[in-house]
Amino acid sequence: MTESLSKLSNEGFNELPSHVWPRNACRQEDGVVTIAGVPLPEIAEEYGTPVFVVDEDDFRSRCRDMAEAFGGPSNVHYASKAFLTRRIARWVDEEGLSLDVASENELRLALAANFPAARITAHGNNKTASFLRLCVTAGVGHVVIDSAQELELLDMIARSENATQEVWIRVKPGVEAHTHEFIATSHEDQKFGFSLASGSAWAAAVAAQNAENLELSGLHCHVGSQVFDADGFKLAAERVLELYSRIHAELGISLPYLDLGGGYGIAYTEDEQPLDVNAVAQDLLTSVGKMAAELGIEAPTVVVEPGRAIAGPSTVTVYEVGTIKDVHVDDETTRRYISVDGGMSDNIRPALYGSEYDARVVSRFTDEEPITSRVVGSHCESGDIIINNAQYPSDVATGDFMGVAATGAYCYAMSSNYNLFGRPAVVSVRSGQVTPMLKRETIDDFLARESFEA
Structure with missing residues (x-):
């Protein structure tokens, strides 16, 4: 304390x-x-x-602020782990945003609120077969793959359902945001994702591309929570884009999405200032465009996952x-x-x-x-x-x-x-x-x- x-x-x-x-x-x-x-x-x-x-109007207005900053509501996924009820899900839907869920029950609640499954992305480091099957059968837009074991299981489930599931690979770019150890999520020694440094992220991308019932359409990373320094987001984006370049060169595909997660800081006390979302968005999107041009690849659409910055x-x-x-x-x-x-x-x-x-x-x-x-x-x-x-x-x-x-x-x-x-x-x-x-x-x-x- x-x-x-x-x-x-x-x-x-x-x-x-x-x-x-x-x-x-x-x-x-x-x-x-x-x-x-x-x-x-x-x-x-x-x-x-x-x-x-x-x-309610405060919550909705922050949805719109994020949408305006990042190029439209479809590029903003509300991180439901921050706070989710059926009413919250309906607000998010009415504002045109997408929704991230991190458990089977979060997904079930969103579906109970009639949130469009195609605008839902599923996260989690230990997704059960039941959770993954519900993602496939409900028509969830994206499943973020967190391990080789999960990738194989999801491919098998999609095959059994005679379906193709769109997936993103969660990548650890090795960027440690200045935040509490328990909510920093991008360094190597933690439970989420595949490492860029060890090559496991590349191996996962190859495996997803080769899987018969999975469609690889993007990469995902997250640098932490309650982050005020925008440089961490930019550095993570630059490192992950190098993997995009390799995927383009060696696998011959251009991935349309780059999900840079959330973690945008808010003010909890009078002497704190919230992150300037507009400034960060402009800086981040410019950086992604510039880096993609330097690598000779098409810039992917940047997706973000604010939760605290909307609900807090x-x-x-x-x-x-x-x-x-x-x-x-x-x-x-x-x-x-x-x-x-x-x-x-x-x-x-x-x-x-x-x-x-x-x-x-x-x-x-x-x-x-x-x-x-x-x-x-x-x-x-x-x-x-x-x-x-x-x-x-x-x-x-x-x-x-x-x-x-x-x-x-x-x-x-x-x-x-x-x-x-x-x-x-x-x-x-x-x-x-x-x-x-x-x-x-x-x-x-x-x-x-x-x-x-x-």
Whole structure:
């Protein structure tokens, strides 16, 4: 857990950083924060806390921003692992984007939402035969091959279904993005993909081209998550394009697609800035075109996979403040512990990655002087910390509603039932209206899953 200290004045604490909070969030004259015209305290009172509140227009607008930056919606694949429901899938479909799935159940949910299978790409390092067969029978657009074993299995399944499956090869270009070790995905010593350096990526491309029931149409790579340095994307593209050149020269084919993954960073705190997507896209597409020209090959269509950059900023988690405790740290420091009624079961990222967030009281103005504070959850775990070290107004009180911004990606998706906490409700807001998206889990849900006879 990091020890950075966020210092906010009273006035600053009441302001909402526009680059962190949803685009339709604002604080009203009475101090209450609204999103899309809906007061967050009203949502908290109706649906309970914690509750995830998704700004639908914010989500949709970021879909359009990505589409504009990368040459059209067909070139943008929403990474559903960030957060997926049937409603989310329908938004993505209506905005014209494609969809990435990383499990059989993600695929089944997308199909249940009537998402066009031809615009779905399937990922995963350990795809089961059941998952691969569903990809083939449902007509999934692309399967990203992650191992030689998978390539053989998919070819066999496609043959048994009398079908031809279009595939991309996942390549490790040996580019390590400046990110947390657990979410860096392009270095050699990790589970994903085929190595450029060892030659296994070339061997996989040859095997895919020779497979009777597979059609090789592109290569894929991913440099990491929450990346702010665009140079990593460019270097990865340049290295992978060298494989395109070899495939063209020795196999006599031109692959139409290059999928450069996602990982575009967002701002979680006031002092961070999100990646400039337009600038990165322009730089990246120019670089790919230039490199392809130098290699004497036709530039492939660049595909990207944003998940966090679309879903993350769209959502706020609302908690109710409970116990407040002052803890003596040393002779000079007392830290105030502000407990809320959720924590690591609905947001594991601070405990897992040391992630930082922006949290504000959303039910009123706060007026008192700031003091050293820590926002913690309600779980039986000392590492259950949401905001590790910040200066919060001393009048934050039990019963206040506190909103944590930028929780749309990898919070609900990675949620758990630790301490038998039920996963929170999720609602979307648009034009002053609230639409339930996911129900809150209750003890009845837990008991219904048990196989127990009295």
